[in-house]
Amino acid sequence: MKVAAILLAAGKSTRMGCLKGILPWQGTTLFEHQLEILEASNLSQIVIVTGYKSERFLKLAANYDVQTVLNTNYLKGKCSSILTGLRNINNEAEAVLIAAVDQPTDSLIIKKLIKTLQMTNSSIVVPVYGGKRGHPILFSTKIMTDLLSIQEETKGLRSLFKKHQVYEIPINHSLVEININTPSDYQKALNLNNLKEGQNANFRNGYYHTTNSK
Numbered sequence: 001m002k003v004a005a006i007l008l009a010a011g012k013s014t015r016m017g018c019l020k021g022i023l024p025w026q027g028t029t030l031f032e033h034q035l036e037i038l039e040a041s042n043l044s045q046i047v048i049v050t051g052y053k054s055e056r057f058l059k060l061a062a063n064y065d066v067q068t069v070l071n072t073n074y075l076k077g078k079c080s081s082i083l084t085g086l087r088n089i090n091n092e093a094e095a096v097l098i099a100a101v102d103q104p105t106d107s108l109i110i111k112k113l114i115k116t117l118q119m120t121n122s123s124i125v126v127p128v129y130g131g132k133r134g135h136p137i138l139f140s141t142k143i144m145t146d147l148l149s150i151q152e153e154t155k156g157l158r159s160l161f162k163k164h165q166v167y168e169i170p171i172n173h174s175l176v177e178i179n180i181n182t183p184s185d186y187q188k189a190l191n192l193n194n195l196k197e198g199q200n201a202n203f204r205n206g207y208y209h210t211t212n213s214k
Helices: 030-039 054-061 078-086 107-120 141-147 183-197
Strands: 003-009 045-050 067-070 095-100 124-129 137-140 166-170 199-204 207-212
Touching: 003 030, 003 078, 030 045, 030 054, 030 095, 030 107, 045 054, 045 078, 054 067, 067 078, 078 095, 078 141, 095 107, 095 141, 107 124, 107 137, 107 166, 137 141
Parallel strands: 003 045, 003 095, 045 067, 124 166
Antiparallel strands: 095 137, 124 137, 199 207
């Protein structure tokens, strides 16, 4: 199955107070982490949508086999970035994965979503953790017309969940629910991540601090 991915990295990160994609994550940045995960997921195409301070991301993206596109209308909301990405997806794509730079994921999660879409022939596959829907979300391109019609006024992608068959796949991984919007969100995400890395981490006043635990 040919699956394209759209990585959203156009927002201003207003609530964080600094560019979220450049925040440290697992020895690199959130942005580069997402690119590495997408490259490891056997995808046919990776489209990066930039906007605010796009030059910061373009320098990093140059090291990866990805396509970058600029959303000049990023201030109009997330739908504008999703639509920019969708318009650059190759016609042969059978599905499109929509991910965000502030929602770190894992290639195992992505591969499970793809396998589920293949097995169920659903229109939308969404991961579920702790009884709640999370991310990233995989869409069959058979509903591309509806994908291209999303609007902020009608709650964007959420409007499609009421119209099409959605398959929920339980995934026992906390990354499914991580959504980094504020310093507090980032700290919580770091703490979850540290359970694996054996570090103590703190995010204070826009700076990242780590102390190796003994």
